[in-house]
Structures are given as C-alpha cells and as structure tokens.
Amino acid sequence: MNPIFVAIDTPSMERARFLAAQVREAAGGVKLGLEFFSANGPEGVASIAALGLPVFLDVKLHDIPNTVAKAVEALAPLKPAVLTVHAAGGRAMLEAAKAAASPETRVVAVTVLTSLDGGDLRSIGIDSEPREQVERLAALARSAGLDGIVCSGAEVAAAKATWPDGFFVVPGVRPPGGDLSDQKRVVTPRQALDDGASILVIGRPITAAEDPAAALSDIAASIRD
Numbered sequence: 001m002n003p004i005f006v007a008i009d010t011p012s013m014e015r016a017r018f019l020a021a022q023v024r025e026a027a028g029g030v031k032l033g034l035e036f037f038s039a040n041g042p043e044g045v046a047s048i049a050a051l052g053l054p055v056f057l058d059v060k061l062h063d064i065p066n067t068v069a070k071a072v073e074a075l076a077p078l079k080p081a082v083l084t085v086h087a088a089g090g091r092a093m094l095e096a097a098k099a100a101a102s103p104e105t106r107v108v109a110v111t112v113l114t115s116l117d118g119g120d121l122r123s124i125g126i127d128s129e130p131r132e133q134v135e136r137l138a139a140l141a142r143s144a145g146l147d148g149i150v151c152s153g154a155e156v157a158a159a160k161a162t163w164p165d166g167f168f169v170v171p172g173v174r175p176p177g178g179d180l181s182d183q184k185r186v187v188t189p190r191q192a193l194d195d196g197a198s199i200l201v202i203g204r205p206i207t208a209a210e211d212p213a214a215a216l217s218d219i220a221a222s223i224r225d
C-alpha cells in the first residue's frame with residue numbers, strides 16, 4: 001500500500017481538483033479535512049472521491065456519543081477509507097463511532113495533535129508528556145474497538161509496540177529541513193515509516209510547493225531510498 005495521503009487543505013473546489021489531479025499518480029490517497037469540508041460539504045467530498053483516489057475524511061468528531069454516532073451515520077454514504085474522531089471524547093463516544101461506521105471505513109482516534117507540546121498539554125490540565133498521553137489514549141482506542149490512532153512520528157514506535165496490528169496515521173511529517181509552520185512534533189517521512197506508521201499525512205510540503213507533483217515525487221523517492 002502506498003502510504004502517502006496528501007492533505008488537500010483548501011476551501012476551493014477548483015484548487016482541490018487541481019491538487020488531486022497533480023498527486024493522483026503517486027499518492028496512496030487524499031485527505032480532506034475541516035477546511036475543505038466546511039466549505040464544500042459532503043457533496044464536495046463525493047466529487048473528489050469520484051476522481052478515484054481513496055479518501056481519508058478528517059472531521060475529528062468530538063461530541064456526546066449519540067451525536068457522534070449520528071454524524072458518522074450521515075457520513076457513511078461517502079464510504080471514506082479512514083475517518084477521524086477525537087480520543088478525548090472518551091470510551092462511550094469511541095464505541096458509538098465505531099458501531100455506526102461501515103465496516104470498510106477505518107475509524108481512527110486523534111490522540112495528541114502534532115501542533116502541541118508538553119507545555120500545551122499542561123496548559124489544558126494534562127500533566128503528562130505527549131508520549132505518555134498518546135500511549136494512554138492508544139490503549140483506550142484499542143479497547144474501544146477502533147482501528148488505530150493518529151499520533152506524531154515521535155510516538156508511533158511506542159504506540160505500535162503495544163498495539164502491533166493497529167493502524168497508525170502520522171501527520172506532522174516534513175522532509176529534512178522543511179518548514180515546520182504550526183507543527184511542533186515533527187519527523188521525516190522515512191523516519192515515520194521506519195518507526196511503524198501505516199500511512200503518512202502530508203500537506204503543505206506538497207500542496208504549497210510550486211510543483212506539487214514534483215514535491216510528492218521527491219518525497220516518494222526519499223521513502224524508497
């Protein structure tokens with residue numbers, strides 16, 4: 001399986017179509033998140049899915065169990081390959097999300113956003129380092145029957161060691177020397193895969209490049225070498 005999912009973060013349908021066409025040959029799939037979904041809704045997702053690449057729908061659901069279950073049911077006709085919920089929603093919410101999803105959708109739990117560090121966790125009352133919190137939420141997601149988690153490359157090896165058949169989504173991926181922007185816990189694509197990532201979510205290093213197809217091809221080559 002080609003592990004590179006390109007994050008198509010744009011409100012513009014036209015730009016999204018352009019980017020999907022640019023990465024179509026060399027990506028394993030595309031990730032559509034809150035920016036695209038808020039602007040284009042389920043119809044927009046369906047129209048990108050119609051281009052033929054697997055779609056990872058990243059809406060990071062986090063609400064009471066009934067609301068999340070109803071939202072997952074409403075999204076089911078889109079048949080996403082992967083769907084995100086927040087692990088911090090708790091066990092009952094995670095179980096409800098998984099029960100409402102169609103069997104072909106991998107439901108994965110976001111643990112600690114890659115834009116956060118230990119100081120950010122302390123500021124919201126969590127007195128653990130990101131790795132410890134990721135391990136705690138990975139255990140919760142696993143026991144709630146989810147397919148895997150989203151975590152940074154800095155924690156994926158530890159999480160995989162305790163959940164060998166889990167599905168591990170790693171965003172916050174940058175080529176060596178790449179611009180971090182708002183990401184804090186970052187690794188290279190090669191490192192993330194070596195440490196156990198199942199798929200990589202890569203956005204701006206590809207989509208903000210002058211030639212997105214060439215940027216993707218360079219990253220793909222760095223993984224093969």
Ligand SMILES: O=C(O)c1cc(=O)[nH]c(=O)n1[C@@H]1O[C@H](COP(=O)(O)O)[C@@H](O)[C@H]1O
Pocket residue numbers: 007009033058084110112113114115150151171172173181183201202203204205
């Ligand atoms: O769930 C995600 O995909 C996600 C989780 C996380 O912890 N960090 C994170 O960056 N993401 C997403 O991954 C993408 C990263 O984009 P770039 O920083 O441009 O590569 C964005 O679409 C984020 O919404």
